[in-house]
Amino acid sequence: MEMRQLSHFVAVAELRHFSRAARQLHLTQSSLSASIRALERELGGALFYRSTRRVDLSEAGRALLPAARRALAAAEEGKDAVAGVHGLLRGQLTIGAIQTLGRIDLGRVLVRFHRRHPGVTLRLHHAGVATLVDETVAGSVDVAFVDRPLGDRGDQVDEHPLGSEVLVLAVPSNDPLAALRQVRLTDLADREFVEYRADSALRARIDAICRDIGLRRRVCCETDVMTDLVDLVATGMGISLIPQHAVRSAADRVTAIRTDPSIPRELLAVTAADRRPTPAAAALLALVGESVNALP
Structure with missing residues (x-):
């Protein structure tokens, strides 16, 4: 069994198509098919079920795929390790x-x-x-x-x-809070918040701190893009607890304020x-x- 054959097998398995795999590997389709057939003969069974429209892995093919990927990855790791010894x-x-x-x-x-x-x-x-x-x-x-x-x-x-860093409260620059150097989080219960995605570690950290101090935030909008969140704060949609560096690109529109308690990250x-x-x-x-x- 050769690494070349395993790479051919993995390409077909991932693309589920012989002609597309051949193009990716810069081979003719006949050469690729011959390589797979030789591997199947060596292993003693079909690796794919072929039809005119699609290619599916056989049970043997499904068993081989993880091992083939590991073998190829190990080979690449070996090449990289030797190159690293030589400083390249x-x-x-x-x-x-x-x-x-x-x-x-x-x-x-x-x-x-x-x-x-x-x-x-x-x-x-x-x-x-x-x-x-x-x-x-x-x-x-x-x-x-x-x-x-x-x-x-x-x-x-x-x-x-x-x-580590400390999160800040981001508010529109024309918001009354913008005149403060520090704000108590418990004073924000009546404000609406724009929040980062609910499944993020950042959000989990914020939620934990607010839960500990008894602050139930009123969330009016969620987004999974930080730049969008900052833009929403700038337009007055709500305020937000975010990393300070995220405010820098909008420093003329958004003000960053320290919080009490602080929220480390x-x-x-x-x-x-x-x-x-x-x-x-x-x-x-x-x-x-x-x-x-x-x-x-």
């Missing part, structure tokens, strides 16, 4: 991140990383904390930048602390606990650590 990083680095990382300028860090390691292709995607933790544990994300709480699978990741990177970070992931974590340590 290569391959792909998949990064997950929540939308608001506060003091961490991830975009600038990634630019610096690319200049140092141009052989690594970066893939960045955003999601909620629980999803990013799940993806990190599963191996589809190499390193994720998140905040607490981590969710049900938090015990399956290694944590790399990145510091811990930032961290996570990697899978059952395997070492890839050389590229380790290099990125080191670079982020440098950036965080350089902050005032």
